[in-house]
Structure formats: C-alpha cells, structure tokens
Amino acid sequence: MTVYRPLEGERSKVERPSDVSIDGLFGTACVDKDVLGLIAGAIAVVGSNAFPSALARLCLHVTHFDSAFMCAFFTGHKPLPIYSDLCEEQNRRTVVPYLGFAYLLDPFYDLSSRLAGDRVLGLNDCAPDDFRSSDYYRMFYADTGLSDELVVLVSFGPDASVMISLGCRDERIHLSSRGRATLEALTSVIANLCRQHWPRLAPGSQNGVARRDNHLEKAFEMFGTSVLSNRESEIVRLILKGHSSKSTARILGNSPETVKVHRKRIYAKMRIASQGELFSIFLRALSCMPPDGQDDPLVYLDDFSAPPK
Secondary structure (H helix, E strand, C coil), X not given: CCCECCCCCHHHHCCCCCCCCHHHHHCCCCCCHXXXXXXXXXXXXXXXXXXXXXXXXXXXXXXXCCEEEEEEEECCCCCEEEEECCCHHHHHHHHHHHHHCHHHHCHHHHHHCCCCCCEEEEHXXXXXXXXXXXXXXXXXXXXXXXXXXXXXXXXXXXXXXXXXXXXXXXXXXXXXXXXXXXXXXXXXXXXXXXXXXXXXXXXXXXXXXXXXXXXXXXXXXXXXXXXXXXXXXXXXXXXXXXXXXXXXXXXXXXXXXXXXXXXXXXXXXXXXXXXXXXXXXXXXXXXXXXXXXXXXXXXXXXXXXXXXX
C-alpha cells in the first residue's frame, strides 16, 4: 500500500477557522464555506493519490491540530501505513516503532478490534486508567511529543478499519468541545469518502507477510505462558497495555487485592521486581524470537530462566 505524503506547500493552505458550527455545516441559513470547501476538495480527488492529504486537511482544519497519520488495521496483520505528514525524524522516532511492535499495546488498535462502526475517540476515551504511568507511555508514547490526540476509526467490516490519527504537539492548543462535535458530525462523511476511495481495503499480498504479522500477535498472546498460569498471562497482557490493578480486576471480575497477589507471583516467577522490568523483558523477548517461532517468546532469551517449580 502506498504511503502518501503532503503535496509541496499544501500545509500553508490550511487556515484555522475562528468558529465552526455544526448547525452551519448542515443547515441552510449559515454554511461554513471553509469546511464545505474542504469536503468538496476531498470528494474531487477520491480515487487519486491526493485523497489522503485532502482528507487530512479537512480533519486538521476542524480540530486545529497540527499533524496527521493514517494506517489500516487488519486482523492478523501489522498495521499498514497509508499517510503521514510528519518529518523524517518524527517518522523514525514514532511511526517506525509503532508499526514494528508498539501498536500491540496501543489502546486505539485494541479498541478497533472490539468495537464495530465508525467513531471518533480521544485518548481518554479508551486508554487504561494507568496508561500515562505505564512503561509503554513512558518509553514510546511520550517520545511522540503529542500533547493531545484524536482518532477517527472507519470500519471496513469485522476484520479491517482505517485509523486517522490527528495529533497536537503544541501544548498551547486544546481541542474545543465544538471542534470535537464538528468532527463527530462529519464522521459519516469522512467514513463514506474513505470507503469510496478504498472500496476493497485489503492487506498487501507479499509472500509471507500475513504469516509473519499473525505470528507477532500470536507471540503477544503467548508471552509468559511457559512459566505463568493462563490467568497470570492474561494479567501480564493487561499490565503491558497500561491497566492498573483496579482496572485489571474490573475486566477480569476479581478484586484488586487478588490481582495484586497475582502480580507478586508473576514477578517472582519471571525473576523481576518492577513493571519496568516486565516491559523490558517483553521487548527483548520479541526481538529474539525467530520468524518461525511458535512458543512463548521467553524461551528464546538466553539469559532468562524461570525458578524451579
């Protein structure tokens, strides 16, 4: 799938509106001509390489945010990049690791596989309660430089969706309730334009890609299973995603005290002392796992040994 970049000079054409009215978008008395003009511009380039950047201009205009990244999610595959207006250095620091492994812990990716339909989501809508103190946040997300993020998820059926991630790196800019409401009002327009542009959205057909991508997700599901019980492995996956003991207990139907006991046993069995060490060993295990590996990634770590049973 082609990754589209902004056309030369096009960012300078994006003017931020001082007032955006939902009634004005669809009413007859007052029409926001800037927004309608951007919609018309996106419609005009559906089916061409200019569409992703036209869609990004529309979304950024409404939210006042300053960056856009789009990718496609498929069941059993890594996300496929579609569009980015980030500079080369920002892409290297954020997009490359996200597409490589970090998406597995992304709350938006996690939600895309569980919720049907088109929707607008902010980080606070879907992130675990302990997300901002998690190692994923500290070691990856914080490095993106984002002060705020809003995502449009467009459904292409049960096994595929497009994520339009709108980011803000200027802490002086805050998404207004009107900006979000306007984007939500435009969701059906955005979604239908995407489905017109990508009528048959499907992952690449390169030999072996599907197998390797499905293998990575399987590795995440298998992580720790060689030394932990099924419930302990489930708790590890929730910890890696940023869930606190309280949030984990709510998901599993246990008490927070029970989850804390499980965490102590997990740390003892894995010979670690902190959540940071858990995250570190997870990343190392994934990097050491061979392409055809089918077992718990931990078994491929030369320096890991579980305590005797």
